[in-house]
Amino acid sequence: MSDQDLRVGLIGAGKMGADHARRIHERISNARLVAVGDPDGERAAQAAAGTGARAEQDPFEVIGASDVDALVIASPGAVHEPLLLAAIERGIPVLCEKPLTPDSKSSLRVVEAEEARGKHLVQVGFMRRFDPEYVELKQLLGTGDLGRALLLHCAHRNAETPPGFTSQMMIYDSVVHEFDTTRWLLDQEISAVSVRWPHSSGAAPEGLLDPQVVTIETTGGVLVDVEIFVNCGFGYQVRCEAVGERGTALIGASRGPLVHQSARWGGAVPQDFRDRFGAAFDQEFQRWAHAARRGSTDPAAADAWDGYAAAAACEAGVQAQATGQRTEVELADRPDFYS
Amino acid sequence: MSDQDLRVGLIGAGKMGADHARRIHERISNARLVAVGDPDGERAAQAAAGTGARAEQDPFEVIGASDVDALVIASPGAVHEPLLLAAIERGIPVLCEKPLTPDSKSSLRVVEAEEARGKHLVQVGFMRRFDPEYVELKQLLGTGDLGRALLLHCAHRNAETPPGFTSQMMIYDSVVHEFDTTRWLLDQEISAVSVRWPHSSGAAPEGLLDPQVVTIETTGGVLVDVEIFVNCGFGYQVRCEAVGERGTALIGASRGPLVHQSARWGGAVPQDFRDRFGAAFDQEFQRWAHAARRGSTDPAAADAWDGYAAAAACEAGVQAQATGQRTEVELADRPDFYS
Amino acid sequence: MSDQDLRVGLIGAGKMGADHARRIHERISNARLVAVGDPDGERAAQAAAGTGARAEQDPFEVIGASDVDALVIASPGAVHEPLLLAAIERGIPVLCEKPLTPDSKSSLRVVEAEEARGKHLVQVGFMRRFDPEYVELKQLLGTGDLGRALLLHCAHRNAETPPGFTSQMMIYDSVVHEFDTTRWLLDQEISAVSVRWPHSSGAAPEGLLDPQVVTIETTGGVLVDVEIFVNCGFGYQVRCEAVGERGTALIGASRGPLVHQSARWGGAVPQDFRDRFGAAFDQEFQRWAHAARRGSTDPAAADAWDGYAAAAACEAGVQAQATGQRTEVELADRPDFYS
Amino acid sequence: MSDQDLRVGLIGAGKMGADHARRIHERISNARLVAVGDPDGERAAQAAAGTGARAEQDPFEVIGASDVDALVIASPGAVHEPLLLAAIERGIPVLCEKPLTPDSKSSLRVVEAEEARGKHLVQVGFMRRFDPEYVELKQLLGTGDLGRALLLHCAHRNAETPPGFTSQMMIYDSVVHEFDTTRWLLDQEISAVSVRWPHSSGAAPEGLLDPQVVTIETTGGVLVDVEIFVNCGFGYQVRCEAVGERGTALIGASRGPLVHQSARWGGAVPQDFRDRFGAAFDQEFQRWAHAARRGSTDPAAADAWDGYAAAAACEAGVQAQATGQRTEVELADRPDFYS
Incomplete structure (x- = not known):
C-alpha cells in the first residue's frame, strides 16, 4: 500500500x-x-x-x-x-x-x-502530544537537566461555555487533556484526584461551579494542580509549568505580535482551541x-490504554467533585501488549 | 518634630x-x-x-x-x-x-x-506591600476591571536553605508572606489552610519535605495555592497570579536585560530576596x-492585627503539615481599633 | 485535474x-x-x-x-x-x-x-509571506489601527557563514528577504538603498564586513533599517518591528519553553532558518x-514581478556597499498584468 | 561635615x-x-x-x-x-x-x-546612568561576555509633544540622552552624526519632522541608530539593544503586571519619563x-566634560538635520583632569 x-x-x-x-x-x-x-x-x-x-x-x-x-x-x-x-x-x-x-x-x-x-x-x-511546545517540554524533562519532576502547575481556560455545560463536562471534556498530558509527560499513572473550588464566577451559568482546581497525584509521587476555568471571558489559554529538582519549564505563554498602542503593550489571545492547537x-x-x-x-x-487510563481518571475526578473527597484511581493491570 | x-x-x-x-x-x-x-x-x-x-x-x-x-x-x-x-x-x-x-x-x-x-x-x-508590582496588582484588583477575585496562584522559591531549616520554617519564614499578601490583596481573612507535597527533591536536606503546596481558603471564598520550594536551586523567585471573573494578572515575571548568547535567550535570576525586594x-x-x-x-x-492574623495562619499551616488535614484558622474578634 | x-x-x-x-x-x-x-x-x-x-x-x-x-x-x-x-x-x-x-x-x-x-x-x-507572525503583522498593518507605517526596524542574524561567503551574498541571500517583506508588508516599491557598517566582528571571516546596516527607502516614504549579521554566533534570528503613526508591532521575539535553571531564565534559540520557517x-x-x-x-x-523588484533592489544594495553611497533603484514600468 | x-x-x-x-x-x-x-x-x-x-x-x-x-x-x-x-x-x-x-x-x-x-x-x-537596567547593560558589556560592542539599536518615544516643540529640541532634549548613554556605555567619543526621516506622522504638529532616525558613529567604530519619535501616541518608551561579537542584550522591554482580559494579553505603558526613570x-x-x-x-x-561632549554632539546633530549630511563632531582635547 x-x-x-x-x-x-x-x-x-x-x-x-x-x-x-x-x-x-x-x-x-x-x-x-x-x-x-x-x-x-x-x-x-x-x-x-x-x-x-x-x-x-x-x-x-x-x-x-x-x-x-x-x-x-x-x-x-x-x-x-x-x-x-x-x-x-x-x-x-x-x-x-x-x-x-x-x-x-x-x-x-x-x-x-x-x-x-x-x-x-x-x-x-x-x-x-503533537503540540511543538508540549513536545519540547517532554524532551526537556527527558534530558534530566531539570532533575526529577516534582510538580506540574496547569491552567486550562475557555472564554465561555455553550448552553448545557456541566461540572462533569469540565472533567470529561477539559481536564481529560491534563490527565493525558500528566501521564504522557511523566510516564506515570494517575493514582488519585481531588477537586476544590472558590466561590463561582458571576459569569458562570447558574449551577456551574466555575472555576475549579483539580489536584492530581501520580504513582511517581508528582503533584499536579489544574485550574479549570471555562468562562474566563478573555479567550482560550492552556499553560503548563513543570517544576523539577533543579529548575522549571513553562509552556503556553501568550504569543503573537507584540503591539504598543493606546497606552498598552501586548497582543491578542486566541479565542478557540483550534487557533491554539491547529x-x-x-x-x-x-x-x-x-x-x-x-x-x-x-x-x-x-x-487505547491511554484512552482507558484517562477514562478512569475522569471517573475519579467526577466522584471527587461529587463527594468533595480525594478519590483514588483504580486501574486494571496494564497488559504487556501496551508496555 | x-x-x-x-x-x-x-x-x-x-x-x-x-x-x-x-x-x-x-x-x-x-x-x-x-x-x-x-x-x-x-x-x-x-x-x-x-x-x-x-x-x-x-x-x-x-x-x-x-x-x-x-x-x-x-x-x-x-x-x-x-x-x-x-x-x-x-x-x-x-x-x-x-x-x-x-x-x-x-x-x-x-x-x-x-x-x-x-x-x-x-x-x-x-x-x-511596598513592592511596585504587588502595589500595581492590588490597585488593579481594586479597580474591579478583572471582576471579583476567585483564585491566586503563588510560587515562592529559594535557591537553597541554610543548615537546620525545617518544614515549620517553610511556613513561618516563607509562606507567612503569602498569608499576608493574600489578606492584603483581597481584604479578607484566612479561614483554613491545607498542605500537600510531592516526593521531595533530592536536593532537599534529609528530613525536609521540599517542595510543598499550601492551599489557603479565605472568608470571601477565594482559593489560593502556594508552591513553596526552598531548595529550587536556580535562585529566588516570587510570583503571584490573580484570577478574577473577567481576567487574570500575573506579577513576578523574570526581568532584567534580555540576552541572546551561546544558543540561549534569557537573563539572570536574582539569588536573594534582597535583590528582589530591596x-x-x-x-x-x-x-x-x-x-x-x-x-x-x-x-x-x-x-499589629495583621501580624496577629499572620501568626494564626502560620499555626494552622504548621498543624496542617503535621496532620495532613485541612485546618481552620481561629481568630479573635477584630477590635474596632484596627478597622 | x-x-x-x-x-x-x-x-x-x-x-x-x-x-x-x-x-x-x-x-x-x-x-x-x-x-x-x-x-x-x-x-x-x-x-x-x-x-x-x-x-x-x-x-x-x-x-x-x-x-x-x-x-x-x-x-x-x-x-x-x-x-x-x-x-x-x-x-x-x-x-x-x-x-x-x-x-x-x-x-x-x-x-x-x-x-x-x-x-x-x-x-x-x-x-x-507564509509565516504566521508575518501574516499577522501584515493583517495588523492592513487594519489601519496603527495608522500609516512610518518605519520598519529589522534584524536578520545567522549563527555563522559557510566558507566563501561574501558581502554581496549578505545582500543577495539574506537582505533579499527584507527587500521582499518590505515591499509586501507596505505594498510599496523600494526607491533607494544605503549600506553602512561598524568595525567588523572578530568572528567574521577575513574580508567579510559583518555586521552591516542596510537602510531602505520606499516610494511611500517609509524608512527601513536592516541589521544583517551573519556570524552573530548565537543562532538564527529574524525580527521586524513596524512603527506606525499610532503604535508599533514587533514580530520575531524568542519563544519556546521558558526555563529557569542554573541562575538563568530563558530558552533555546533556533540554530537554522529551517527551524524558524519550517x-x-x-x-x-x-x-x-x-x-x-x-x-x-x-x-x-x-x-515574477516581485522576483524582478527584489533583484533590482539587490543590485542597488550591492552597488551601495561598493560605493558607500545611497543608491536609487531603477524599475521598469509595472505591467498591468501584475497589478 | x-x-x-x-x-x-x-x-x-x-x-x-x-x-x-x-x-x-x-x-x-x-x-x-x-x-x-x-x-x-x-x-x-x-x-x-x-x-x-x-x-x-x-x-x-x-x-x-x-x-x-x-x-x-x-x-x-x-x-x-x-x-x-x-x-x-x-x-x-x-x-x-x-x-x-x-x-x-x-x-x-x-x-x-x-x-x-x-x-x-x-x-x-x-x-x-543610574537606571538599574542601563547599569546592568553597562556591567554586561564590561564583562566581555558579548565580545566587543558593534552596534546599538535605540528607540526613544514620547506620547506627544507640548506646543512649540521643534526638530532641534528632538536633538537637544531627547537624543542628547542617547548621545550620553552611547559615550558612557561604550567609553568612546562620538565622531559623526547623520539624520534621516520617513514621511512624518499625521499626529505630528505642523512643521515637525517626526519620527527621525539619528545615526551615531563612535571613535571605536560602533554604529548606533536612534529612532526618536516624540508623538508616538501610546506612551513613553526607551529601549536599547547592544549587539556584540558574540551576543546581544536588550533593555527597556515593557513590564508591569501581565494581564489577560478582553481578548488581549499585556500591560500598561508608562506615560511619562518620571514613571520610567523615577x-x-x-x-x-x-x-x-x-x-x-x-x-x-x-x-x-x-x-562637565560629558556635558561638553553631549553639547558638541547635539550641535552636529542639529547641523545634520539642517543639511541632510553626515556631520563630524569636533571636540577639544580632553584635559587630563577629566581622564
Whole structure:
C-alpha cells in the first residue's frame, strides 16, 4: 500500500468531524477522504462536499467498505465503543477523537478487544502530544537537566461555555487533556484526584461551579494542580509549568505580535482551541496517516490504554467533585501488549 | 518634630539588622540611626560603625533612651514580645520585622496592649506591600476591571536553605508572606489552610519535605495555592497570579536585560530576596520614617492585627503539615481599633 | 485535474532541493513528486529515493515530461532563467526558490515572457509571506489601527557563514528577504538603498564586513533599517518591528519553553532558518499545490514581478556597499498584468 | 561635615525643579533643602513650601548663601553658564540638570573653569546612568561576555509633544540622552552624526519632522541608530539593544503586571519619563548627596566634560538635520583632569 494514498473513512460530521474532513482533504499528505458517515445524512453530505468523498448515513457502512483503509471517529463519545470494536474486528487503523469511550469499563473492553486482535490499531486524539511546545517540554524533562519532576502547575481556560455545560463536562471534556498530558509527560499513572473550588464566577451559568482546581497525584509521587476555568471571558489559554529538582519549564505563554498602542503593550489571545492547537491536529493526522499506511499506529500518539487510563481518571475526578473527597484511581493491570 | 530627623533605635544586629542599619543611614531621608542594641555587643558595634550611632548590649536601654524617637526591631522573633510591649508603653513607633511574635497568643497580647494604649504604634515588616508590582496588582484588583477575585496562584522559591531549616520554617519564614499578601490583596481573612507535597527533591536536606503546596481558603471564598520550594536551586523567585471573573494578572515575571548568547535567550535570576525586594524595603522604611515623625504608622503597612492574623495562619499551616488535614484558622474578634 | 494529485517535478537536489523533496512527499496534500532533475545524477537519485519519483540528469527532461504538472526549482540562481522560460513556454506552474534570477535584466525577461504567455505561472519562494507572525503583522498593518507605517526596524542574524561567503551574498541571500517583506508588508516599491557598517566582528571571516546596516527607502516614504549579521554566533534570528503613526508591532521575539535553571531564565534559540520557517515553507508549498492543481498561482505568494523588484533592489544594495553611497533603484514600468 | 546633613540650594522652580524639591525633602537621606531660587518668586515659594527651605528671587543669593553646601540647577539651559561659574568659584558641588549649557563653546568654558579651580564640582543630570537596567547593560558589556560592542539599536518615544516643540529640541532634549548613554556605555567619543526621516506622522504638529532616525558613529567604530519619535501616541518608551561579537542584550522591554482580559494579553505603558526613570533620579540624587557631603562628585555620574561632549554632539546633530549630511563632531582635547 505504500505508494498509494491512505483511503480514509470519517464517522461523525459535527463541528469537529467537518473540521477533520477539511483537514484530511486539504492538508494531509498521502491520505484521501473517501467516505463520511453520519446518521444526519445532510450533515454528512455537507462535510463530504468538495472532498471527493461519498456520504453515508450508516457509520457501519463506512467501517465495512472495501475502499476504506483507515477510520477517523469524530462522533459523540457515547457511540464510540461499537464503532471501535467493528474497526478492530476488520483490522483497520482508527484515529478516535477523545474520549475513547465515556467510561472506563467500556474503554477496557476496547483495550481487551485490541489486545485479543493482537495488533495496534487504535489511536486516541489527544492532540497536545503533537503540540511543538508540549513536545519540547517532554524532551526537556527527558534530558534530566531539570532533575526529577516534582510538580506540574496547569491552567486550562475557555472564554465561555455553550448552553448545557456541566461540572462533569469540565472533567470529561477539559481536564481529560491534563490527565493525558500528566501521564504522557511523566510516564506515570494517575493514582488519585481531588477537586476544590472558590466561590463561582458571576459569569458562570447558574449551577456551574466555575472555576475549579483539580489536584492530581501520580504513582511517581508528582503533584499536579489544574485550574479549570471555562468562562474566563478573555479567550482560550492552556499553560503548563513543570517544576523539577533543579529548575522549571513553562509552556503556553501568550504569543503573537507584540503591539504598543493606546497606552498598552501586548497582543491578542486566541479565542478557540483550534487557533491554539491547529498545527498539533495537523501534525497528529499527518503522522497517523503515515503510520496507518504501514498498517500501524503512531508510537507518539495515545493508544487505547491511554484512552482507558484517562477514562478512569475522569471517573475519579467526577466522584471527587461529587463527594468533595480525594478519590483514588483504580486501574486494571496494564497488559504487556501496551508496555 | 517635623523639622527634625527621626532618631531611630535599632534592636538586633544580625544580617537583617545590619542591613537595616545601613539602609537607615544611607538611604532613608529624615531619619538618623542613634543606637543599635544587641546582646552580642561586638555585633552591635559593627552594625553601628560609621553610622554615628552608639552600640548597646541591653535592648531595653535603647527603647528607654530619651534620644530615641522610634524603634526598628530586627532581633529573633522569640524575643519580640517584651520589646514591643516596652515600646508601646513608652509610646514610640515601632517597625518590627516579621513575625510580630512567634505565636498568635503572644501576638494577641501585643494587639491588646496597643489597643489599650489607644495609639497606632506598631508596624510589621511585610515589605511586599511596598513592592511596585504587588502595589500595581492590588490597585488593579481594586479597580474591579478583572471582576471579583476567585483564585491566586503563588510560587515562592529559594535557591537553597541554610543548615537546620525545617518544614515549620517553610511556613513561618516563607509562606507567612503569602498569608499576608493574600489578606492584603483581597481584604479578607484566612479561614483554613491545607498542605500537600510531592516526593521531595533530592536536593532537599534529609528530613525536609521540599517542595510543598499550601492551599489557603479565605472568608470571601477565594482559593489560593502556594508552591513553596526552598531548595529550587536556580535562585529566588516570587510570583503571584490573580484570577478574577473577567481576567487574570500575573506579577513576578523574570526581568532584567534580555540576552541572546551561546544558543540561549534569557537573563539572570536574582539569588536573594534582597535583590528582589530591596526597593520595597527602602520604600517601607522611608514611608515609616515619614509617618513616625508625625508619631503614627503608615496606613499602607501591616499593623499589629495583621501580624496577629499572620501568626494564626502560620499555626494552622504548621498543624496542617503535621496532620495532613485541612485546618481552620481561629481568630479573635477584630477590635474596632484596627478597622 | 481537481480530483487528481498534482504531479510535481523538482529541479535541483542540493540541500534545499532534498528538503523540498521530503516536504512534497511527506507533508503536502494532493501533490506527488514524480521526477527529480539534477546534473549530479547521484544527488538526484538520493533526493528521489523513497518518494516514488524518478531521477533525471537533464532538468529539461523534467520540464518536458508529460507526467509533470508543475515544477519546483531549487537549483542555483544562475541557471534559473532558461528553466523558467521553458516552464513558461510549456505553460506549467512553477515554484522557484529565490532568487528568481541573479540579476534584474534576466528577471525582467522572465516577467516579459510570462506576460507574453498571458498566464500567471511563476511563484517565487519568499516563504516569509507564509509565516504566521508575518501574516499577522501584515493583517495588523492592513487594519489601519496603527495608522500609516512610518518605519520598519529589522534584524536578520545567522549563527555563522559557510566558507566563501561574501558581502554581496549578505545582500543577495539574506537582505533579499527584507527587500521582499518590505515591499509586501507596505505594498510599496523600494526607491533607494544605503549600506553602512561598524568595525567588523572578530568572528567574521577575513574580508567579510559583518555586521552591516542596510537602510531602505520606499516610494511611500517609509524608512527601513536592516541589521544583517551573519556570524552573530548565537543562532538564527529574524525580527521586524513596524512603527506606525499610532503604535508599533514587533514580530520575531524568542519563544519556546521558558526555563529557569542554573541562575538563568530563558530558552533555546533556533540554530537554522529551517527551524524558524519550517511551517512557513510547508504552508507555502501546500497553498502552491492547491493553486497549481487549478493551473494558477497563489495570490498570497510573490510573483515574477516581485522576483524582478527584489533583484533590482539587490543590485542597488550591492552597488551601495561598493560605493558607500545611497543608491536609487531603477524599475521598469509595472505591467498591468501584475497589478 | 560628615555627620551633618548636606544643605542644598535649588535653582529653578519649574516642573523639574519642583519635582527635585520634593525629592530632596522626602526621599534623599542626609540632605536638606535650605533655599529655592527662581526669578518667579511665587513659583519659588510654592516649590519651597513644606520643605523648610526659604524662597529667593535672585539665584545668586542662593549660590552665595553661607548655609548652602551644594547646589542643584534645574533652571532653563540658557542661564546655566553664569550659575555654574559662580558655584565653581565658590567651590561648592553642583548637580546641573542637562544640558550643561546650550552650546559646546559655553560648555567648554565651564570645563575650563572647573579645571582651573582644580576640583571636581560639576555633575550633569544624565539620570539613565543610574537606571538599574542601563547599569546592568553597562556591567554586561564590561564583562566581555558579548565580545566587543558593534552596534546599538535605540528607540526613544514620547506620547506627544507640548506646543512649540521643534526638530532641534528632538536633538537637544531627547537624543542628547542617547548621545550620553552611547559615550558612557561604550567609553568612546562620538565622531559623526547623520539624520534621516520617513514621511512624518499625521499626529505630528505642523512643521515637525517626526519620527527621525539619528545615526551615531563612535571613535571605536560602533554604529548606533536612534529612532526618536516624540508623538508616538501610546506612551513613553526607551529601549536599547547592544549587539556584540558574540551576543546581544536588550533593555527597556515593557513590564508591569501581565494581564489577560478582553481578548488581549499585556500591560500598561508608562506615560511619562518620571514613571520610567523615577528610581534613577532618586538614585542619582542620593549618590550625589553622599559625594557632595565629602565635597566631591559621584564618579558614576556625568561630569562637565560629558556635558561638553553631549553639547558638541547635539550641535552636529542639529547641523545634520539642517543639511541632510553626515556631520563630524569636533571636540577639544580632553584635559587630563577629566581622564
